[in-house]
Amino acid sequence: MSSAQDPFYIVKEEIQESIDKLLSSFRQWEHAVYGTAEQARLTEELRTGCGSIEWQVEELDKAVSVAAKDPAYYGIDEVELEKRRRWTRTARDQVGTMKKKVSAGKELSYHDSHLELMRLPMEHPHQTERSNQYGHHNDDFISSESDRQLLLIKQQDEELDELSASVQRIGNVGLTIHDELLAHEKIIDELGVEMDTTSNRLDFLQKKVSIVMKKAGAKGQIMMILFLVVLFIVLFILVFFT
Numbered sequence: 001m002s003s004a005q006d007p008f009y010i011v012k013e014e015i016q017e018s019i020d021k022l023l024s025s026f027r028q029w030e031h032a033v034y035g036t037a038e039q040a041r042l043t044e045e046l047r048t049g050c051g052s053i054e055w056q057v058e059e060l061d062k063a064v065s066v067a068a069k070d071p072a073y074y075g076i077d078e079v080e081l082e083k084r085r086r087w088t089r090t091a092r093d094q095v096g097t098m099k100k101k102v103s104a105g106k107e108l109s110y111h112d113s114h115l116e117l118m119r120l121p122m123e124h125p126h127q128t129e130r131s132n133q134y135g136h137h138n139d140d141f142i143s144s145e146s147d148r149q150l151l152l153i154k155q156q157d158e159e160l161d162e163l164s165a166s167v168q169r170i171g172n173v174g175l176t177i178h179d180e181l182l183a184h185e186k187i188i189d190e191l192g193v194e195m196d197t198t199s200n201r202l203d204f205l206q207k208k209v210s211i212v213m214k215k216a217g218a219k220g221q222i223m224m225i226l227f228l229v230v231l232f233i234v235l236f237i238l239v240f241f242t
Helices: 007-031 037-069 078-104 110-117 125-134 137-240
Strands: none
Touching (some): 007 037
16 A cells, blocks of 8 residues: 555644644744743644644554554554654654643743754655645544444444353253253152052062962962963964964
8 A cells, every 4th residue: 555545644644734833833932922922822822732633643553553453454564563653652752842841831942942843854745745635534544443443342242242142042051951850850750659669569469479389389380380381382473473
């Protein structure tokens, strides 16, 4: 992406133009007579301008931080990121120096202020022309970043809603499993009772058979065994041969 199309440079030129105008007012403030209406007007103008530029630099610095998280997505490298960070730091220091001097009410000599404040390289004339041409993109850039943050927040809210729905579904499944376990436990208890009843009946039947076998004697036992064998053979033939 060329610098003419890069939102950073568009905003940067806009801010640089504001800094240049603020520097001009600062030089007038330096030479203004203390206590006059002109000096008071310039002081208020400088304070307002410094606050506005500081906010713009802060927003631009946030945009650089966002780009630093995924430089490849924005088509920049670490060298370019460091260059942008250095510019925002220098601009912040430059405006901060003016703000401190104005707040303290101390005047600097033109030579000292020139050495301390003019640390940024002078912009090429055609950059000022591009600033005039693309200045209106400043608000679009900031608005797009704001929209992006709102979109991220909306996506996070949707993910939280989905997570809440999943937790609720899991809770419902857990309750269903709990109810089924209770039902199975009841069935197992009933089966245990029936098995105990059947076992008691078998024990009773065995006792009856034992009493009958004793009363029948040896001959009766043999006849019963033969009867059972014949019955088994008949049942076998009926099951497998019919």
